[in-house]
Amino acid sequence: MWRLNKVRHKAGRPDDSLDQLRLKRRQHDRALRQARRDRQLVSKRLLLNEDEEQPDVMDTSPGEQQDVVGLLHKLQHSGPEKEAHLKALSKALRDPSAQLTFIKQENSMHLLVGLLTGSNAQCRLQAVRCLHELSHSPHTTMALACLPATPYLLTYLSGQSTKFTELCLYTLGNICPDNEAVREKLLAQGIIPALAGCMESQRHNLAVVEAVGFTLSQLLQTKDAAEKIIPMVLASSLPSHLLSVLTPDPKFGLGPAIECAWCLHYLTCSTKDNNTELLARGALSHCSSLLVSLGDAVAEGNKDEGMELLVCPLLRCVGNLLSSCPVKDMITQVGDVHLVVSLCALVQAYLHTRPGLARETVWVLNNLTAHSNEFCSALLTFNMIPGLIQLLPFSRGINTMILRILANVAHKKKEFCVELARLGLLPALGATLKMADQEVVTLSLDVLFMLVVSGSQVAEEFVRQGGLSLLEALQYNGEGEMRRRATYLLEQHLLTH
Numbered sequence: 001m002w003r004l005n006k007v008r009h010k011a012g013r014p015d016d017s018l019d020q021l022r023l024k025r026r027q028h029d030r031a032l033r034q035a036r037r038d039r040q041l042v043s044k045r046l047l048l049n050e051d052e053e054q055p056d057v058m059d060t061s062p063g064e065q066q067d068v069v070g071l072l073h074k075l076q077h078s079g080p081e082k083e084a085h086l087k088a089l090s091k092a093l094r095d096p097s098a099q100l101t102f103i104k105q106e107n108s109m110h111l112l113v114g115l116l117t118g119s120n121a122q123c124r125l126q127a128v129r130c131l132h133e134l135s136h137s138p139h140t141t142m143a144l145a146c147l148p149a150t151p152y153l154l155t156y157l158s159g160q161s162t163k164f165t166e167l168c169l170y171t172l173g174n175i176c177p178d179n180e181a182v183r184e185k186l187l188a189q190g191i192i193p194a195l196a197g198c199m200e201s202q203r204h205n206l207a208v209v210e211a212v213g214f215t216l217s218q219l220l221q222t223k224d225a226a227e228k229i230i231p232m233v234l235a236s237s238l239p240s241h242l243l244s245v246l247t248p249d250p251k252f253g254l255g256p257a258i259e260c261a262w263c264l265h266y267l268t269c270s271t272k273d274n275n276t277e278l279l280a281r282g283a284l285s286h287c288s289s290l291l292v293s294l295g296d297a298v299a300e301g302n303k304d305e306g307m308e309l310l311v312c313p314l315l316r317c318v319g320n321l322l323s324s325c326p327v328k329d330m331i332t333q334v335g336d337v338h339l340v341v342s343l344c345a346l347v348q349a350y351l352h353t354r355p356g357l358a359r360e361t362v363w364v365l366n367n368l369t370a371h372s373n374e375f376c377s378a379l380l381t382f383n384m385i386p387g388l389i390q391l392l393p394f395s396r397g398i399n400t401m402i403l404r405i406l407a408n409v410a411h412k413k414k415e416f417c418v419e420l421a422r423l424g425l426l427p428a429l430g431a432t433l434k435m436a437d438q439e440v441v442t443l444s445l446d447v448l449f450m451l452v453v454s455g456s457q458v459a460e461e462f463v464r465q466g467g468l469s470l471l472e473a474l475q476y477n478g479e480g481e482m483r484r485r486a487t488y489l490l491e492q493h494l495l496t497h
Contacts, residue, residue, distance in 0.1 A: 044174045045214055046136045047166055068092050068101045072108055075115070086115065086126035093133040102134070103145040113149050121161075128153070128167045135174035143178035146171070150182075151189055157198040165202065166211045173215035177222055183229075191219070192232045199241040206252045209245055213259025216242075220266035230270050234277050239267065243286045246314075247293075254306050261287075261313035268320035275324035284321040284333040287314050295342020298349040308357055311346060315360045322367040330372050337378040340368065344384045347391070355396050362391075362401040369408040376409040380419055385409075389428045399432065403443035410450040417454030425451065426462050433470045438482060441474070445485040452493050459493060468494060 071089045078085055092098050102108050116127040131149050134142050153168040172191065176183050195212050202208040216238065219229050233239065242260040249256070264283060268275055278284075291314050294307065325333050343365045350357040368375045379385055391402050406425065410417045425447070432444040448467075452459045471494065474486035 044136050045170050047132060047170045047211075068098045069105060072102070072105055072111065075111060082115070082120070083122045083126055086123060086130060090126060090129040090133050093130055096138055099134055099137045099142060100139060103142065109145060109148055113152065116149060116152055125161070125164055125167075128156075128164060128171065132167050132171045132174075135171040140178045143175040143182045146175050147182055147185060150175075150186055154186075154189055154191060154194045157194050158201060162202075162205055162207055165198065165208050169198070169208070169211035169215045173211070173218040176215070177218050180224065183219070183222060183224070187228065187232070192229070192236055192238070196236040196238045196241065199238065203241065203244070206245075206249055206256045210256040210259050213242070213245070213256060213263055217259060217262045217266060220263055225266070226270045230267060230274060233267065234274060239264070239278060239281055239283070243281065243283060246286055246290050248310070254310050258306075258310050258313070261310055261317065265313040265316045265320075268317050275321055279321060279325055279329075279333060284318065284325060285335045287317045287321070288334045288336065288339050290314055291318060291346075292336055292339055292342045295339075295345040299342075299345040308350060308354055311350075312357055312360065315346075315357075315364050319360070319364040319367050322364070327371040331374050334368070334375075337374055338382075340365065340375055340378045340384060341382050343368070344387055348387065351391070351394065351398075355394075355398065359397045359401065362398060362405065366401055366404050366408065369405055373412050376412045376416060379405075379409060380416065385420060385423045385425075389423065389425055392428050392432055395437070400437075400439050400443060403432070403440065403447055407443065407447045407450065410447055410454075414454040417451045418458060421451055421458045421461060426458070426465055426467070430465060430467060430470060433474065438479075441482050442485065445474075445482065445489065449485070449489055449493075452489065463494060 068089065071085050071092065074085045075082060075089070089102075093102060112127055112130055115123050116131070118124060118127075131146055131153070134146055150172065153172055156168050157165060159165055172186070176186055176191075195216055199209060199212050202212075216233070219225065220233070222229065242263050245256050245260040246264075247257065248254045264278070264287070268278060268283070291311070294311055294314070298307075321333075322330070331337070343361050347358045347361045347365075350361070369379065379388070385406075388402050388405060392399050406420065410420055429444050429448050429451075432440050433448075435441060448462070452462060468490070471486045471490050474482050475490060
C-alpha cells in the first residue's frame with residue numbers, strides 16, 4: 001500500500017527561497033481548499049512567481065502601484081527592454097488600484113495580447129504573468145477585460161512549457177466564475193475539449209494536471225454548470241482522466257488528486273443521470289478503493305497533513321454515487337466490503353478534530369448499509385458495531401446517523417437484531433432514550449422496536465435492564481410521535497414480559 005508523504009507542490013530543486021515560495025503557496029492553497037470543503041465556494045488561485053527572491057511576493061511599493069501608465073508607455077516604444085518592463089508591470093499589477101488603472105488605458109489589453117502572441121518566448125511568459133495577476137483581481141470587471149486573451153490562452157494549453165501552461169490554466173480558472181458572458185465565450189471557444197486535450201497530453205506532468213483540475217472545478221461550481229457545462233464534461237474524456245489521477249503520487253503530493261476528486265464531487269452532486277454515466281465509468285469503484293487505502297493508512301496511524309482534504313470529496317462522491325447505484329449492482333460497483341472498516345477508521349480519526357468530516361463519513365456508511373445485506377453483515381463480521389455504539393453520545397448529527405445505520409442493520413434480519421443486542425445496543429439505547437434531542441429519541445424507539453420484535457429473549461432482556469420505566473416516562477411526558485411509539489411498544493410487546 002502506498003504511503004502519503006507531506007503535502008508538497010513540486011519535488012526537487014533544493015533552493016531555499018523557492019522552497020519558501022512553494023511553502024507559502026501550499027499554505028494558501030490548503031486554505032482555499034478548506035474554504036471550498038466547508039462552503040463549496042469558487043476561489044481564485046495565484047501562482048507564485050518562483051523566479052523572485054523574496055517569498056512575500058504580494059507586497060508592492062507605492063512607486064510600483066503608480067507606474068502602470070509609465071510602463072505601458074515604455075512597452076509601446078521600447079525594444080530589447082520589453083521583457084524587463086513586462087516583469088515590472090506584472091509586479092505592479094498585484095495592486096487592485098493599479099489593475100483598474102491598467103484596463104482604463106487605451107489599447108492596454110490590445111498591447112498585452114500582442115505581446116502574448118509575439119515571437120519572443122520570454123515576453124510571452126511575462127505577458128501571461130500580467131494577465132494572471134489581472135485575473136486574480138477582486139474586481140469582477142477584470143474577467144471581461146481579459147476576454148480578448150482567452151483564445152490564445154486556450155491555444156497555448158497544448159504548448160510544451162509547464163510554467164507557461166500552468167499560468168494559462170490558473171488565469172482561465174480565475175476569470176471563468178466571475179461573469180456569465182465570459183463563461184459563454186470560453187465554452188464557445190472550446191475550453192472543455194482544450195482541458196481534456198491538456199489533461200491527455202500532460203497526464204504525466206502533475207503540476208499541469210493539478211491546474212487543469214482547479215480550472216475545471218471552477219467551471220463546475222458555477223450556477224449554470226448543471227445545464228451547460230456538465231453535459232459537455234461527461235461527453236468528453238475528462239471523467240476518465242479525473243479518475244486516473246485519484247491515487248496520490250508519493251513524491252509529488254496530494255494536490256492533483258484533491259483537485260480531481262473535487263471535480264468528481266461536483267459532477268456527482270448535479271443529477272442522478274450524470275451519476276449513471278459515472279457509475280458506468282467505474283467511478284464508485286475508483287473512489288471506494290482509494291477510501292479503503294486512506295482508511296487503512298489512518299488505522300495504521302498515518303494522518304498526514306492535508307489528507308482530510310482528499311477524504312472529504314471522496315466521501316461525497318461515494319455517498320452520492322451510492323444513492324444512484326441500483327441495489328443489485330452495489331456490491332459489484334463498490335468491490336470490497338472492507339470499505340465499512342475503512343469508514344469506521346476514518347470516523348474515529350476525525351471525530352474530535354474534524355467532526356463535520358466524521359459526520360460525512362457516517363452518512364456514507366448509512367448510504368452503504370441502507371439497501372445492502374452484505375455491508376450490514378460486514379459491520380458485524382468485522383466487529384465494527386461496538387465502535388459505532390460508542391459514538392451514540394456524540395451530537396452534531398453523528399448520533400442520529402449512527403442510529404440510522406443501526407436501524408439499517410436491524411431491519412435486514414432478525415439474526416442481526418439478536419447480535420446487536422448481544423453486542424450491547426440495549427443499554428446504549430437506554431441512554432439515548434433519555435436525551436433531549438427528539439430526533440435521537442424517535443430513532444432510538446425505531447431501533448428498539450426492531451430489536452424487541454425480533455424475539456422474546458431480546459424483549460425480556462430490555463425489561464430486565466429497566467426499560468419499562470424509560471418507556472413509561474416517554475408515554476406520560478413525551479410529545480407526539482415519541483409518545484405514540486413508546487405507548488405502542490409498551491402495550492403490544494413489553495407489558496406481557
